Amino acid sequence: MQLHEVLKTYFGYDEFRPMQQEAIEEVLAGRDAFVLMPTGGGKSLCYQLPALVLEGLTLVVSPLIALMKDQVDGLQASGIPAGFLNSALSDAEAASMYRQVRNGSIKIIYASPERLSVQSFRDFLRELPISLIAIDEAHCISQWGHDFRPDYRNLKVLRQVAPGAPLIALTATATQRVRTDIVNELALRDPQIFISGFDRPNLNYHIVPVTGAEKERQLIRLVGEYRNASAIVYCFSRADTEKLASKLQMRGIRALPYHAGLDAEVRKKTQDKFIRNEISVVTATIAFGMGIDKPDVRLVAHYDMPKSLEGYYQETGRAGRDGLPSACVLFYSRASIAKHNFFIRKAKDYEERERLTRMLNHMIGFCELQTCRRAYLLQYFGERASAASCRACDICVSPK
Numbered sequence: 011m012q013l014h015e016v017l018k019t020y021f022g023y024d025e026f027r028p029m030q031q032e033a034i035e036e037v038l039a040g041r042d043a044f045v046l047m048p049t050g051g052g053k054s055l056c057y058q059l060p061a062l063v064l065e066g067l068t069l070v071v072s073p074l075i076a077l078m079k080d081q082v083d084g085l086q087a088s089g090i091p092a093g094f095l096n097s098a099l100s101d102a103e104a105a106s107m108y109r110q111v112r113n114g115s116i117k118i119i120y121a122s123p124e125r126l127s128v129q130s131f132r133d134f135l136r137e138l139p140i141s142l143i144a145i146d147e148a149h150c151i152s153q154w155g156h157d158f159r160p161d162y163r164n165l166k167v168l169r170q171v172a173p174g175a176p177l178i179a180l181t182a183t184a185t186q187r188v189r190t191d192i193v194n195e196l197a198l199r200d201p202q203i204f205i206s207g208f209d210r211p212n213l214n215y216h217i218v219p220v221t222g223a224e225k226e227r228q229l230i231r232l233v234g235e236y237r238n239a240s241a242i243v244y245c246f247s248r249a250d251t252e253k254l255a256s257k258l259q260m261r262g263i264r265a266l267p268y269h270a271g272l273d274a275e276v277r278k279k280t281q282d283k284f285i286r287n288e289i290s291v292v293t294a295t296i297a298f299g300m301g302i303d304k305p306d307v308r309l310v311a312h313y314d315m316p317k318s319l320e321g322y323y324q325e326t327g328r329a330g331r332d333g334l335p336s337a338c339v340l341f342y343s344r345a346s347i348a349k350h351n352f353f354i355r356k357a358k359d360y361e362e363r364e365r366l367t368r369m370l371n372h373m374i375g376f377c378e379l380q381t382c383r384r385a386y387l388l389q390y391f392g393e394r395a396s397a398a399s400c401r402a403c404d405i406c407v408s409p410k
Contacts (some may be wrong), residue, residue: 049327
């Protein structure tokens with residue numbers, strides 16, 4: 011099949027988005043690539059489509075169970091044989107998946123970075139005809155990124171596991187320093203770099219200064235305004251997710267909490283209900299949202315300030331993936347700053363504390379701006395705003 015035919019047959023699109031086809035052609039030619047596209051920009055297609063064209067297996071390293079499940083569900087719904095190997099599987103389910111991969115009935119297999127640290131799994135991979143390796147959420151490999159995962163540092167071993175396979179690294183959030191770190195740590199071989207713009211013009215950014223109990227009242231009122239739409243509320247603590255979900259339920263709003271402390275089956279059911287619109291609101295920690303392919307989220311609210319602009323950008327990126335206007339509202343308080351500083355002081359060494367403090371200061375600066383918030387975000391990621399006023403953040407809509 012020609013690329014456009016595969017695109018239409020399996021993914022339902024008539025045309026590629028900017029840079030997708032170029033990235034796909036690069037890996038099909040057997041060369042490494044680095045892809046930076048905003049959330050909703052179509053990063054996944056850059057390895058999923060080549061996987062269908064190439065003869066062998068595509069291995070995708072992915073950091074979260076929720077992300078793997080969402081991707082695999084979408085692929086299977088499109089008739090693409092895909093699966094995952096992670097801690098959510100029972101022994102019997104894992105054994106079945108290993109058999110399917112070994113006999114060639116799986117075309118795309120997702121695995122966690124932690125699994126790559128297991129020698130028996132690496133030996134298993136060496137037996138397979140791996141034709142492409144994709145590292146999703148590649149910013150996790152950088153100590154300068156906002157989601158540093160030590161296990162990502164072990165991914166260089168993939169070069170020994172499948173030395174002839176091209177490697178494609180993908181992320182939605184990376185400063186220049188993080189990009190350089192990704193290329194070096196993954197030992198990418200003269201990669202072609204594909205960087206799409208960071209601007210999401212359909213997103214409206216609003217910061218709401220709050221104190222004490224008024225934060226909860228304002229959050230409940232805000233979500234009530236979106237009771238007939240889909241919304242995600244990000245919270246600092248697991249306790250807050252459960253408390254807020256309960257308060258919203260009492261007001262007739264279909265809401266459920268999501269955090270890493272819940273049973274895996276409970277998390278799975280909550281995610282499925284949200285995707286199917288059986289609930290309208292998920293109150294969640296950052297464990298929820300990575301890769302959730304729900305196009306019509308109209309509100310992303312932050313009950314507490316995130317620890318970094320990278321995290322904020324990625325989480326707000328869950329809103330408006332269908333291109334329609336959507337709101338990103340952050341409740342800003344001195345209490346949030348105090349929480350972050352408390353955990354920064356507990357960091358293991360001076361360099362780590364300095365890194366976390368720098369990220370937090372950028373986040374505070376964003377919240378306390380007197381100028382366009384969109385321009386500040388774009389500048390942080392190395393991009394220039396096209397106009398002095400975005401007309402879609404609280405500063406530009408209601409200048410002080």
